[in-house]
Amino acid sequence: MGRAPCCSKVGLHRGPWTPREDALLTKYIQAHGEGQWRSLPKRAGLLRCGKSCRLRWMNYLRPDIKRGNITAEEDDLIIRMHSLLGNRWSLIAGRLPGRTDNEIKNYWNTHLSKRLRKQGTDPNTHKKLTDPELKPQDQTTKRKNKNDNSKKKKKKQNKKDKSKNAEAERTIVYLPKPIRVTAFSLPRSNSTFTLDSNNSASGSTSQEKDQEEGFAGNCQEVNDNVLWRSSEYHNEGENDELGFLNEEHDLVNGGSDDMECQSDFPTLEKVYEEYLQLLKTDGNQEELESFAESLFV
DNA sequence: AACTTTTTCAACCGCTCCCCA
């Protein structure tokens, strides 16, 4: 059993937000700032749960949210980030100014994972799908279950078991150990994503290459391209786990003018080489895990 | 035009982590 819900559902509004609720929330946050989500609804005069308020603000009302279609550059970046980080949407979103984790998650599930499958790449592992029978395992199957109530109920009941089984069956990808990070040291209300017109993601294009080379290919691709340009995706004051990657990329490239790197981390190339060595050695899971962990100290 | 199926995405849920008393 988990914790009790953060708020009593009795008497609270649920479902889509009305313009009036949006206005109340926006007005309140503009006046008092973000935070204190639990008590915010009451103080703002909203009949909503604090969680709901937070979500609405973070995913929809925040002034720094970028509207409109995801560009090809963003698209490409999401795929690359996902190959490195997996489903860590908030981290990925942190690299895409103005985009929310929810938006990226949705975009991945509705567009990118499908596209990768079509292209013969497993969206989970980013490896080439060898068995064509794996392909139909997409949302179509999921949708068919949607109208089946008994299955639906069972689905929820077996949720945990399923995820455990899936865990066991899944191909192990030695992604870094997930850690919780606070995306920005500044309060969000103060963080300004001033992305000028030159700030597109990299000029990289070679998705086909990625598919052929799988995870390793992606990693190499990351090294070779300008994905980690600190001036583009590293907000001032940000202290997330990818920070060192940004720095390392600059080191690899001989450093950049706008950023002084005094990191003790090995270069990204070295890290990658070491990683590949460990991958080649069979049954070296422990070493791999500790290696991955060491990257995030 | 009517109906069915599929897709999209905002919102919810359950869980974990972090912080503080």
Added chain:
DNA sequence: GTGGGGAGCGGTTGAAAAAGT
């Protein structure tokens, strides 16, 4: 050291829209 509350995250749901028949 520990327990509780707040915040944040990722997975999932379901209503509405779009596409197909």
